[in-house]
Amino acid sequence: MHREVELTVYGAEVLCPSCVNLPSSKETYEWLQAALSRKYPDQPFNITYVDIHNPPEEAEKQEFAQRVIEEDMFYPVVLVEDEIVGEGNPKLKTIYSAMEKHGYQPA
Incomplete structure (x- = not known):
């Protein structure tokens, strides 16, 4: 593997209207972090949570957070x-596939 992959989870405190009965964005972020750590042990990656209503100073993250809001x-x-x-309800299989395209090997 060459370098750490960057994952970003964009979400909000309040569930999106179509996401009732699903975990919150923050819960999804924590679940994803745990699942990826188990699937790819000793293969570091960066995972960041971005609140779409209060994004960090980075222009790139602010722009995407705005896009999430504007495009519903x-x-x-x-x-x-x-x-x-x-x-909305991300699928682990799809995320694993993307990680493996970047050279991650399942345990």
Whole structure:
């Protein structure tokens, strides 16, 4: 493996209207972090949570957070590098596939 992959989970405190009965964005972020750590032990990656209503100073993250709001995306929206791999209720299989494209090997 060459370098750590960057995952970003965009979401909000309040569930999106179409996401009732699903975990919150923050819960999805924590679940994803745990699942990826188990699937790819000793293979580091960066995972960041971004609140779409209070994004960090980075212009790139602010712009995508605004896009989530403007395009009424279902959140959480999960990105691997800059590719959207999950929206609303992200599927682990899809995220694993994206990770493996970047050289991660399942345990």
